[in-house]
Amino acid sequence: MYIIVCGGGKVGYYLAKELIEADHEVLVIERDAARCDLIADELGDIVLKGDACEAVVLEEAGTARADILIAVTGDDEDNLVSSQVAKHRFHVPRTVARINNPKNEAIFLALGIDSTVSATTAVLTAIEHRLPTHPLIPLLTLRNGGFEIVEVSIPEDASAVGKRVGDVPMPPHSIIALVVSEQGEPHVPTADTVLRANDDLVAVTQRDNEEALRYVLTSAHARAR
Amino acid sequence: MHVLIMGCGRVGGALATTLDREGHNVTVLDVDERAFRRLGAGYQGKRMVGNGIDQDVLRRNGIEGMDVFVAATQGDNRNIMSCQIAKHIFGVKKAVCRIYDPIREEIFNELGIETISPTKVGAALLHERITGS
Numbered sequence: 001m002y003i004i005v006c007g008g009g010k011v012g013y014y015l016a017k018e019l020i021e022a023d024h025e026v027l028v029i030e031r032d033a034a035r036c037d038l039i040a041d042e043l044g045d046i047v048l049k050g051d052a053c054e055a056v057v058l059e060e061a062g063t064a065r066a067d068i069l070i071a072v073t074g075d076d077e078d079n080l081v082s083s084q085v086a087k088h089r090f091h092v093p094r095t096v097a098r099i100n101n102p103k104n105e106a107i108f109l110a111l112g113i114d115s116t117v118s119a120t121t122a123v124l125t126a127i128e129h130r131l132p133t134h135p136l137i138p139l140l141t142l143r144n145g146g147f148e149i150v151e152v153s154i155p156e157d158a159s160a161v162g163k164r165v166g167d168v169p170m171p172p173h174s175i176i177a178l179v180v181s182e183q184g185e186p187h188v189p190t191a192d193t194v195l196r197a198n199d200d201l202v203a204v205t206q207r208d209n210e211e212a213l214r215y216v217l218t219s220a221h222a223r224a225r
Numbered sequence: 226m227h228v229l230i231m232g233c234g235r236v237g238g239a240l241a242t243t244l245d246r247e248g249h250n251v252t253v254l255d256v257d258e259r260a261f262r263r264l265g266a267g268y269q270g271k272r273m274v275g276n277g278i279d280q281d282v283l284r285r286n287g288i289e290g291m292d293v294f295v296a297a298t299q300g301d302n303r304n305i306m307s308c309q310i311a312k313h314i315f316g317v318k319k320a321v322c323r324i325y326d327p328i329r330e331e332i333f334n335e336l337g338i339e340t341i342s343p344t345k346v347g348a349a350l351l352h353e354r355i356t357g358s
Contacts, residue, residue, distance in 0.1 A: 054329070084332075089332055107280065107314055144289070
């Protein structure tokens, strides 16, 4: 396959090296002349010096016949633009962009990028289960009114354990929509539903009340009403 | 009109000052607070520090209630990305984007954002002045 790698930093360099070893045809586009020389010395004549956001440079790179374009510079906005130009001007079948801000994932997919890779998310996932805190996981942000749907897991030491849903001092504009038991059984709670350790809750809340909601559901010291 | 302007350079600063004087509700966003010195003496609007390609920053600065979003930083790609977020993620009706590179301007204009290329406009004006047509 013909694969274009935008950005010849550490990620771009090792990516190109692996792809070459796997017998792909690779071209790295890099702005910095010194970086270009270094890559050429190590990997051979597979570098094009230039700005991968510019259509002229992508044209010169033969982007129209590329099977994949992978944008791995350190700047999310540059990766977005080169992927979009590749997709819309040169009709590259598959574009992959590296992102630093994990929240850009949804944005990039909405803007037509085929897939994203985030080191930040990978590290977060790797350490998630060892973190002492119990974060709310945002599932969906609704466009108007600042509402969002979040998932939160009830820790064993939470003061909410054993409480009726009706007795949890919920912050304003917040409601528990679904309780999924440890056995994976989902049900819509009533005021009499009793919360148990390791229940996964799906709740609707407002962004400003997120922290208060996290506190009443996960803290060991949340006060009863 | 509620207007959010990203980038308080010469253009962003002058635009903010003018719109504010006309009575519009203006917020200016820049990563560097020193940039706000470019705002006119009587400027009454908001000055906010932050990066406009971060959706949380945009939300915090009221993007959801804006009638107009203008991206006028020095970086074409930053402008392109923030305008697309404003328009396609937050549904701002009018998102205008400054793009120096004429080819990129053409591509993203086709992709549905309103674009202005100072390069093209400047060249056209100079041409007109020189040839008188």
